[in-house]
């Protein structure tokens with residue numbers, strides 16, 4: 276499993292920290308976890324075969340995680356792409372309504388041509404896919420019904436929280452994972468509801484017992500704060516602070 280963070284930030288423009296998106300090569304498939312603005316272009320920049328994309332797993336529908344669903348559907352229908360295989364899109368309840376609303380707003384220019392798009396609405400679910408399994412677990416992120424994803428292939432497990440505040444679900448999501456990717460939005464001194472801070476990420480990682488912790492989704496308010504030191508209050512495992520295009524191999 277090869278994992279590339281395509282966006283380690285939020286909707287606020289910040290160098291090296293674009294909106295949320297993660298590219299995963301898993302078994303024989305190419306998948307995206309979230310699709311914030313610019314993810315589709317950065318997927319191409321990462322050298323991925325974007326036209327072969329098999330599945331998109333959205334954690335929730337905030338713009339910084341979902342807007343490029345529009346770009347993806349608008350481009351895959353164009354004749355030069357010659358796409359045949361179906362595209363599966365997963366997300367919390369409301370996904371199908373979101374698609375219908377966006378497609379109406381864009382005057383039907385998202386409707387697939389020459390291939391199929393299949394939408395799957397999930398909360399707590401386990402999916403058996405070709406060569407790997409995916410589990411979705413409810414997170415704690417305002418009223419969004421947000422879910423995190425846990426992917427397992429060939430005995431290796433990757434977990435990704437999307438956006439969340441502290442909850443039992445996020446510990447369950449990362450339990451014993453080879454890599455846990457957590458959102459880390461703001462410093463401890465500037466905690467906001469619905470998001471995590473470095474010390475909370477450290478505590479979650481320690482409780483989950485994950486082998487490696489990768490932090491992402493940094494708002495540009497961290498200047499002058501020592502993120503690593505705060506994580507280290509609780510967590511002693513391998514720690515990576517993601518930037519755009521940070522890649523890990525499991």
Ligand SMILES: [Zn+2]
Pocket residue numbers: 335337416438
């Ligand atoms: Zn969000």
Ligand SMILES: [Zn+2]
Pocket residue numbers: 285295337339340438492
């Ligand atoms: Zn977000």
